[in-house]
Amino acid sequence: MHLKKLAVRNFRRLQDVVIDLASDISIFVGANNSGKTSVGHALQLFTGHGRFDINDFGMGSWPDIIAFGAGAEGAVLPTMEIDIWLEIGAEDLHRAIDLLPSLAWDSTLVGMRVAYAPIDPETTRDRYIQARELALAAVEKDEQGLPVFDPAPHHLRDFLRDNLNTEYELRYFVLDPARFDANMLAEADYVPSSLAGRDRSGREILNGILRIDFLNAQRHLSDGPGGARAEDLSRVLSRFYGRNLEQKAHDLEALRALAASEVSLNEHLERVFEPTLRSLAKLGYPGLSNPRMMIRSALDPAQIMSSGTGALVHYALGPDDGTPNPPTLPDRYNGLGFKNLIFMVVELLDLHAQWLAIDDNRPPVHLIFIEEPEAHLHAQLQQAFIRKVLDILTLKGADRVAYTSQIVVTTHSTHILYERGFRPVRYFRRSRTEATSTSDVLNLSAFYDSTDPKVRTFLERYLKLAHCDLFFADATVLVEGNVERLLLPQMIETAAPRLQSTYLTILEIGGAFGYRFKVLIEFLGLTTLVITDLDSVFGPPTQPGTGVEVTAAAGDDPAQEADSDEDEDEDEGAAGQLAAEKPGKACIASHPGAVTSNQTLLHWLPKCETVAALWDATADDKTQARANENDALVRVAYQCRTDVTWGGNTLSLAGRTFEEAFALENLGWCQHKDRKPLQLRIAKNAEKNLSELAGRIHKRVQAKSFSKTDFALALLAEDPATWIVPQYIADGLRWLEAEIAPPEPEPEPDDEANAEEVAETDGAAIAAPGPDGEAAA
Template identity: 45%
Template structure:
């Protein structure tokens, strides 16, 4: 039995999303403030009694609905926050969900669903209470939203409903407004089916006396020992050794902690010099693990026959400590589920927020690859992991487990998030394209899934120089998270389907690559040669879908843009455009064939200055302007482009950015720089009022 999918409505940025889960591990990715963490927190809010909803947990679009609510209006309703859970059921667990079956016509292949709804207890009475309070005070509340800021937990509660999959469409939306059946014992039913555990990202591991998150590994392991591991028999040697020697207790601890150390070894913490883990006693009284035992690391390299040297855990790095912490917490959650008094729920959802914290790249790869082996109970297939991450090292193994949280910006509405299931993309895209994308992501470790926008560039020169150009010529983009991918005109178009599926903002900076001649062979030529065409497959197969150089040079800017695709992507291509140049009173309008030509032409006096000859763009003794153009063309073809880029970087920026790149970057800045405005500051009064309900 597994949690097949869940749907969220009206929770923060999650106005309406559906997420399908992998049977083993699902990875949530996306840029900052895209809703990944909220998709985990809603489970915490609904399934942990101590966590309470606040008015600001409702999506921004709901706020106006509160203030427009009038119970006298037919069909009027107050906003609610809902979490729909859909389970696929096996025969062994059918008895657990009897109360969730919609009717006798239910087919055993259909998922079974339950809705958790945070909704008004009595909408009409709520509105009457609001009006009465306003009449009594004469000034507060200013509107219904303001009233619920202080009275939400009095007026709202959680209700459970039975769901029938036949009443929902493929997006898990109700086909029509229907009355759902309330489950009187919904909380008990849910707890008998699923257990949810969350590991938050704020794992501040320290060797101090503080409690809570700021605790050392010894206390973490101590808590695990007290709850789940076998204790020594008071009549046997380990406890007697408390007064005589530590040997017995050390043996005991190493025996009971053996399985968890074995799990750690499965993760393969990299490096041959990494110390082994052991637990040893430091006796200070009549207690054992919590105050008298310490995690130690065995220092490698002890001479043969000599006793091992050990150091307390505070002498090792945060990466190893964080790994141990996560493994212990995951195993502890697993043991707690097995020991539940009311019976072990068949589904265990373990949600880990940003496991990469303090873990270096190799360990991040190992962690996700070996995650399932941490819980090696072969008779317990019901554990599912959900991870949120900003690590490119975690996501490149496969597309099928990735769920991309996209920030959506529509006209005349608040920003919200949508979820793109990359298992769908993986199934639909051609096998060779899928293989190319996975291999590229694996080799480059690019952060495509976490960036505000992507810039696909022609080659190494642009990859090196675009960050410099942004800092010098487009300050609006300087604070944006951009991923710059070097693909070249021959391969950039292979990212088209992924860009469109994810709905990315994407700028493609490429070369016009003019060629001419008989059908075969064709040779590079200047862009003003009659009949020239482009050799750039991105311009031919993606944007703007043209081959003729003359047509490309005359194309209007709006025809270089594309908006659409499954994810509503916004894409623009930027390639060299005509520019008027002058030389010794001669003038000519021409476009460069490459970045280097465009830079030379649009900075002609600078590029031909003797002081800049180290760039190797200077033409020797040109007779006229045509000779300059031809000479630059010839020199660029023989140029060591990486050396050229590095030479340019180390110089003072006393040149102008090629206009086609400036135009492209300005377009991208217009698209993303206001994507998510800074949040409004909430007053201290609002915070304290909300927590006082």
């Protein structure tokens, strides 16, 4: 038996969601305030642990509460609900007998609905009206007999803020899986059977099947004198001993140790904690260079077992050579990461042991909800923890068949997320509708099962290696290569500065593999900008043997040219060469009949083959719009023609790659002698016309000797105010900025003159630099 699904309605952001849970471990991910932690709080409250608050109702139900209190026709008081579905086998039937909907039940699912509903809505409204009248009567009146202020409760929601738990109650129902579809939506006329009046209450039935424990994110691991909320490892270990390990009243060895000496007690503690320390060792921590953990008794034998600090954690220094009394330091001398790890493992073992210690009617399913285990843990330890956490809670013997341990982990760690692959991931996606606060939940195991195995394997491996925060971002930018990835933060600062206030993830994917992200982007419904290259190549010849005559300098070696000085003689040669138009070979973007080899442009957006068609594509052709609110919104950006001026001549040109586009749109600046480290300066450039210069830049970038990474690093060393962002990237970033970035506040009237001055300054800063390296007017 295991917990299969949870359906939550009208609880905080979870207006109507269905969450599939894996039988072993599920990982909840998503942006902040997307509802991950709310699932844990819902489980606590609906299983009777804690008190509901008026703010637990989703925002969409607040107007309904107020309308009902005002007596609006047709208004009803809302309820909050959770449907708990368990998958059972034939051997579990006797445990779930109370949840069988009928003798005709024929399924592997049993379900219970827990509803937080008003006890008597009409009586609740009468009490509110009475409280409102009493409050108004108690307020001082002015000369016209009107209250001097409007007292609370102003409406029914105000009244329920203080009286919710006396006006509402938990109710329990049996669910019939035959009346639900595959998405766990009930038939329109379905009314579940109430568990009221049974021999056992609904709460007893639920707690007899499912035990839920929580390991919260706030673990208070500091060693300061922080007062009552401070927690330390020694106190946790003492509590763990007191609950689960050998008790002194039943352990003669412990009694002898108390009476004999502190040495004997230390041996006792070492023995009883050995399983715990072995569990820690499964995580590979401490490593070879880290101190070993030891449990040492305090000096006062009378208080060793009764005191919360009776057992103290010490860290042994030096190699483990069998020395009985190695030098040690107390636990407060070790780092927070090690403490957090030990704390979590001990707490997990404690919760697990408490569940196993139940002798009568132990719940067959134990769910542990772990919040953000990554706190203070370095990347490798995060991976080790999530990889080994199930081993720590392994069931043994007959318990493996009769009982189940399940774990739910909420995390913001990419190392935890990608360590387990897609299948256990549940992605919480916030609604994009303005003035709403809702989320939906996507099951990545469904994506895994429905995606081509080659594509999903590629994505899993790539995302694990990249450790990107794709599942936590407002939007993603897919870039062609390492150069764009290195330079994009600077280009964002220059072209679309409001994007710096958003949560972006930048993925380097290459034109040949970018389209493979299409299925994942669409499944997640992400806003995405794809920055890729035109990648122009020779198309198939229109007639056999057709060629093009290309003039090239005899002995024109880009590697030599990169190191040449503009004053050195260069043998341009008098004769041209005949170069065959080999289909698929890289060519300059303006070559007649050129096509693209970029798979993203061919198979995703704008699905054009020829360079001419790509240049003719409209903004709509380059955009994958949303048909529904939660669909992906995707825009592609690639090199298009821009006006380039050199030596008084202006042509409409486009680069084949980012480097070419950058060189053309910053032509004068790149050809200055001070820009030689960029590798884009052509020797004797003043003697060449614009067409020749563009051709030489194309050849330079295509040469094997051209280092794109060196180009990017050299550009980062330059003042960004002296060069401009290529137009296709600037346009794409401004599109993304308009989609996800908050608008800038309107300037105050007194600041309008200053705003105009700043705008003029910015405009001058990004103007195309001239041949001397300075910004042109």
